[in-house]
Amino acid sequence: MAYIERAITDIVKKRVSTSKCLLLTGARQVGKSTLLKRQFAEYNRVTFDDKMTRLQAKEEPKLFFLNNPRPLFIDEVQKENSILEDIKVLVDESDARGQFIFSGSQKLELMKGMSESLAGRVSVMELSGLSLREIHRIKFNHHFVPTEQYISEREKELTEYPDIWEFIHKGAYPELYDVERDWQDFYSSYVDTYIERDIHELITADSITFLKFLTAVAARTGEILNYANIAGDVGVSEPTVKSWISILERTGIVYLLQPYSAGVLNRAIRKPKIYFRDTGLACYLTRWLTSDTLKNSAVAGNMFETYVISEIIKSFSNEGIDYRFCIFYYRGKDKRTTGENEIDLIIEENGILYPVEIKMTGNPKAQMGGTNVVLDKIPDKKRGMGVILCLIDKKTFLRENLIALPLKYV
Template sequence: MTSFSQAEKQHSLGAPFHPEISTLLKREKELKLPYRSRKEIFEDIFTGGMPDICTNVVERDTYFKSYVNTYIEKDVRKLISADSELPFRNFISLLALRTAQEFHVGELANAAGIDTRTCKKWISVLETSGIIYLLQPYMAKISKRIIKAPKIYFLDTGLCSYLCKWPNAEMLESCAMSGAFFETFVVSEIIKNAYAHNLDPHSFLFYYRDIDQKEVDIIYAEQGKIYPIEIKKGVAPNKPTKIFSILKKYDQAIQPGLVIDTCDKIRPINEEAWTYPVYILGF
């Protein structure tokens, strides 16, 4: 079970997220939610969605310290040897620093000082536990030019920021990893929304990157249609849809895409995409 989504923190199940623009415009009109600034969004990112933290039962850092200890002692210790506890703690912290990045088993294993077999096993443990999610590339077999590695995302950004040792939301917002955390927040919200509505995100949620470093952050694919989605932590980013055309090589109907950012409302950018406010995502 994942931590609370932003909708669940507001005591709402929300509607199933779908990038069809007419659906989103209708939902925005119905919701009339108050705007949340980028500063407020990063406070949400830093806090995360663990129930005891969201309900002020316990202080954030105290909770996460206990959570990590309890998780390792009760769950992980059943699956790893006793002398692997410290290497595993180091491993999960190294993994947090790689959220929203491609997972390459050899690189991570070398950084953690473990063999690749152990690395794969520990990734599987974290994925099964709902700590991380592996976002797969879209149609990886179509070309040798397409990156075939999955991307790793933590499903609770509060836990991820704790493991990275960021002391507060202000420093998190201004740090070099701020873009990765914002992307992690968006992807985790979409995944939590899918789970809340008994949907399997593995069946429709992907990403695209090729060896020329051309990338689309999210591809929402269903029934012969592709909805490209870019994630930008700013407002009105420069040329946000310039990569969408790379998807035309697929024999799929490319739909108007989204640029999820910290804007205040849904607006058209051009014929290819609309801006979409992160603060209404999942509601």
């Protein structure tokens, strides 16, 4: 199969041309090195996966830069953060743009090193797995927000997707779309490599215990994060689970969706929800081996929600937007009802809150957006168009301010 053009490419090239350094983060195997080598073939390249290269960078940085002159692409730069101080000196000596490009799969740890050494000198971007837009060669590259303008522009490039469950089960790693790679073999190798090359450097636990932990987290994708519950299943302490969750987030395996915090929502739950970044990996770990069994399983709703959340996140990161300050969820108790009410996703933009429900149904109802009115309590914010992302065939208004959309609109 031909190379799938990544939606983030043009923005990466622009950032390289305007910044002294660029950092591209993302989980292993999402295509960081492939993209950068393809778009910046003229750059010298080294990888800190190589121990001898790391050793020279650490002990003889001047010799390292003589052997590897600028412009330079350093892969897995987080494995030798000490080099960043020397890079800071070099980039400060010149006004040239695009002197260094970095990639790394441990984004939070890497960001710490960048913020300490290269603040104001490095542009940070994130690459995720393939989006549905990329897989179907759709050029539209604007983040999802259910405004009239977005919907109108998106409709110019709509493509009918085949069975969505095939994509949910397969996952989004490029190699699965590049060659006829066996699904189980790929994910088995991925998990082994992830634990061997990333995790052993960050924890002291044995691989079997950590794999049990990975599986326990995958089984809870789309749920409110409960450290004690996971600790009980795995047989480790709650602080250990907190530390390991942080590692999963750092290495791009999970995403923690934060609750929307507003003082007037005093009955709201304050814990984050946890989502696997790749549904194929979550399916492999929880042993859903075919798309049909997944589609008809008890976890289908959570996997569907996980996939849609991931697609929305990709729409932000592929446009170079930091989604962490834009998307939230809400769950709380309303005095008028006995149970809890939830809004699956709240997208905030320009002081407007857009409530999004994610439902595995082809027959959406207006009452599915009943909780949206809670957002009217928040001062200085307006409630925008509500949307239900579901398995409906076409755009359908359920109320004047509530619309049901097929996934192809994301």
